[in-house]
């Protein structure tokens with residue numbers, strides 16, 4: 001009898017080490033949620049991260065000793081069920097970075113205010129209206145999405161008399177708006193369901209990255225269309241290169257290792273600051289280069305245009321000032337995101353608002369808007385010329 005009990009204890013201990021650690025982690029994750037159940041006084045808030053206990057420590061230890069594996073599993077299932085039920089009800093609380101599971105750990109300078117893992121889409125979407133580390137990221141691109149959807153519809157509904165070649169020009173503008181709307185909606189969706197589960201997070205992360213490629217591709221189309229209006233051959237070549245690079249970037253974004261949130265720093269950071277610790281290795285190295293190549297593929301047509309038209313014409317009629325501003329905004333945003341500024345200097349102070357990723361999001365929307373403004377000016381210039389081409393101009 002006693003030997004049987006001893007073997008059960010051994011079994012219990014044997015299974016633990018790995019499993020128990022996971023069990024502790026789960027308890028730590030569930031703690032802030034389960035706490036609501038026990039009607040505890042304000043004194044409990046000092047220890048908000050500890051799992052609540054209705055039994056004493058000794059009793060619990062005694063219980064663990066006699067628990068067999070199936071019983072432990074049963075208890076874990078019950079806890080999970082309770083947790084899922086509370087999440088479904090929207091009764092969850094933000095948790096600190098330390099207790100996040102690995103797949104949700106992304107930026108260790110954001111110390112508190114994280115959503116717990118919530119395997120329910122309903123709960124994720126309801127969390128849009130709660131305050132946590134992703135609230136700013138969701139809303140910056142949700143509002144950006146509404147803005148570009150509205151601008152896109154306005155442009156499409158504009159009377160044809162304002163265009164030289166209405167159908168063609170609307171298709172060209174449509175590509176830009178499609179890229180922007182898809183990019184921004186993939187982004188806010190990703191940030192919304194990021195905490196659902198590892199699999200969902202990874203899937204939407206791939207969409208998020210594909211969206212960036214779509215925005216870059218879509219932005220090139222109207223710019224190349226109007227800037228090289230009178231030289232169709234280079235226009236076709238540049239457009240083809242952008243399409244090949246854009247599609248390559250989308251393919252690269254589907255690779256698991258590239259789109260894993262864990263590698264946040266390597267994703268954007270590698271572009272600017274290659275580091276020797278495996279940052280620029282294998283898939284990510286290759287993937288980064290494809291995205292970098294896509295972004296930089298604007299340099300050649302820009303130089304071509306500026307040399308052919310002259311600096312003055314390029315910056316006035318050619319709107320190069322606006323496109324330069326746009327590039328500076330994208331690069332600044334990516335740089336802040338990669339370096340995790342400002343939260344790096346004040347850990348825990350930008351958990352909810354003004355963290356690097358939010359600034360990056362705002363700069364993306366602003367840059368896309370500046371691009372739209374520049375392209376609209378090019379369109380107006382073309383309309384003012386009544387479609388005619390002169391021999392000595394690309395524009």
Ligand SMILES: [Zn+2]
Pocket residue numbers: 137187191357361
């Ligand atoms: Zn984002």
